[in-house]
Amino acid sequence: GAGVSQSPRYKVAKRGQDVALRCDPISGHVSLFWYQQALGQGPEFLTYFQNEAQLDKSGLPSDRFFAERPEGSVSTLKIQRTQQEDSAVYLCASSLEGRVMSGSAFFGQGTRLTVV
Amino acid sequence: GESVGLHLPTLSVQEGDNSIINCAYSNSASDYFIWYKQESGKGPQFIIDIRSNMDKRQGQRVTVLLNKTVKHLSLQIAATQPGDSAVYFCAENNYGQNFVFGPGTRLSVLP
Numbered sequence: 001g002a003g004v005s006q007s008p009r010y011k012v013a014k015r016g017q018d019v020a021l022r023c024d025p026i027s028g029h030v031s032l033f034w035y036q037q038a039l040g041q042g043p044e045f046l047t048y049f050q051n052e053a054q055l056d057k058s059g060l061p062s063d064r065f066f067a068e069r070p071e072g073s074v075s076t077l078k079i080q081r082t083q084q085e086d087s088a089v090y091l092c093a094s095s096l097e098g099r100v101m102s103g104s105a106f107f108g109q110g111t112r113l114t115v116v
Numbered sequence: 117g118e119s120v121g122l123h124l125p126t127l128s129v130q131e132g133d134n135s136i137i138n139c140a141y142s143n144s145a146s147d148y149f150i151w152y153k154q155e156s157g158k159g160p161q162f163i164i165d166i167r168s169n170m171d172k173r174q175g176q177r178v179t180v181l182l183n184k185t186v187k188h189l190s191l192q193i194a195a196t197q198p199g200d201s202a203v204y205f206c207a208e209n210n211y212g213q214n215f216v217f218g219p220g221t222r223l224s225v226l227p
Contacts, residue, residue, distance in 0.1 A: 004159070033214070040124060040219075040220075041219060042205045042207075042217030042218055042219055042220050043160065043217050044217070045214040045216075048214060091159050091160070093159070103150050103162045103164075103165040104162075106162075107159030107160045107161070108159050109157065109158055109159050110158075110159050
């Protein structure tokens with residue numbers, strides 16, 4: 001596609017519900033990143049994939065958060081037993097280069113998750 | 117679209133004036149910096165980057181200045197236009213680590 005696509009655009013979940021957020025990176029992009037952006041703050045790193053390998057998951061806030069990219073393309077961020085503090089915009093970025101994100105990375109529009 | 121922040125520091129400038137957005141970074145070992153622009157309801161958009169072996173870099177209408185002595189980064193926008201209204205983030209990277217974003221500054225361009 002023309003850019004990084006994320007779905008759904010908005011998600012409202014009841015506390016305790018599981019959610020899955022999808023990221024379609026730009027075709028051929030090797031690197032994929034997930035960030036969490038709380039209201040009024042800058043994005044915070046969650047996890048990084050190089051192709052299908054999850055090379056860094058140091059930013060995942062708890063074991064309720066899980067990300068995968070099984071075929072090295074589409075990625076899914078799953079949050080189990082959602083809590084109110086999980087409410088945020090979840091951003092995905094992809095990069096053609098196979099290294100830590102540089103200025104060549106493109107962000108999607110994000111998924112706005114609201115836990116009620 | 118949704119707001120990316122309700123209580124961010126705000127810089128208001130007249131259309132046509134120059135804007136200067138400042139950022140203090142935290143890690144003296146950071147060696148790569150990026151400025152991002154984020155419009156309401158959109159993801160961050162790359163503006164310009166600079167490596168720590170430089171102190172100035174220019175793009176189209178934008179200039180980034182890096183002062184490693186005081187760990188300070190600034191973004192200068194020449195002839196600010198209404199389309200420049202957005203939240204601006206600086207992000208720092210320590211080689212091999214992932215980016216740390218600053219808190220952001222909202223730029224408001226007045227007609």
